[in-house]
Amino acid sequence: MEEKVMGAFTAIILVVVIAMSCLLVYVPNMHIIALKIEDSQMMGGRVSIMDMLRESNADLEADDPDTRQSILKGHQIRLTLPQNVTSSAVEINNNYVNRTINIKIKGIGKDYFQKFPIRGNSDNIVDVTYNSENLVGLIQITTDDVFEVSMTSEGENIYFDFVDPHEIYDYVVVIDAGHGGNVPGATKQGVCEKDINLDIVLELKKYFDACDKNIGVYYTRTDDTNPSFANRVGLANDTDADLFISVHNNSTASGRMSSINGTEVMYEAGDSTGESKKFAQMCLSNLLGELGTKSKGIVVGDEVYIIRMSKPPVALVEVGFMTNQKELDNLQEQEYQNKAALAIYNSVLQYLNL
Structure with missing residues (x-):
């Protein structure tokens, strides 16, 4: 009897082991299966049309x-x-x-692409998806580089072209508001660095929006988001920017309030042309002149990813110390933020000889 019990117990254990083994194989793929189910449920409202693009291209290649x-x-x-x-x-x-x-596009339904297939060249397109709800369609095109989009219309047809920014602008500048989203940066007395950085950049944007020079200005963020470091510096590199500026604010190493104050600007020592250092010095001089702050000098910043990886001349501006009470108070004032923005704006024009 005991032997039968042991045999049955062994059989049960074996079944459990086999079942668990199957689950270990199956479970890691459960999210994939769920996505497939979700995708099948969404096919009426969201479809990938890359294949349609490629087929369209094949048709065009076949044509004379x-x-x-x-x-x-x-x-x-x-x-x-x-x-x-x-x-x-x-x-x-x-x-x-x-x-x-x-x-x-307002006024198109879920069957739009079945009735009106897209035509064209997908060389710069990584993916295209389509979604329609309440007769409002959204086409999302992912490209392999940064482009401006030109749209022209003729009768029932509209045409899109992806244009290199340098074909439109004499100069391209990328501006980065440091931190953002769930990465607040230095935080003192309920004030987050990410917000001050963004406030300064939005003031800077006002100057560039009113600028009569043919400068294309691209921003890594204009809201409370947190692009990856790779995306921030990638925007500068992929636009083949003439300048890359990142706006930050400083704090002591301990994070405690102190008497330490002033403005510093980081540059890329690995830039053999010396242009990064040259631009950083211009930024520092203009900031000191506008703000009347103490100079903390220009500092090698190659340990910072976006500086080290930047192809264009780069300057990372540390406007002031949030751990200094006077500067923290100043940094929250719009007039002070505007002065900092004007200093950076003038530095860009000075560097570009405009």
């Missing part, structure tokens, strides 16, 4: 040059709008940091 030219009229992408939908219903939002172009 004259036919291909007549389809695209020298443009990269063509969309055909449904009846009663005009180009005024099309809105473009370009997220340069994430390389995504969102095209919103």
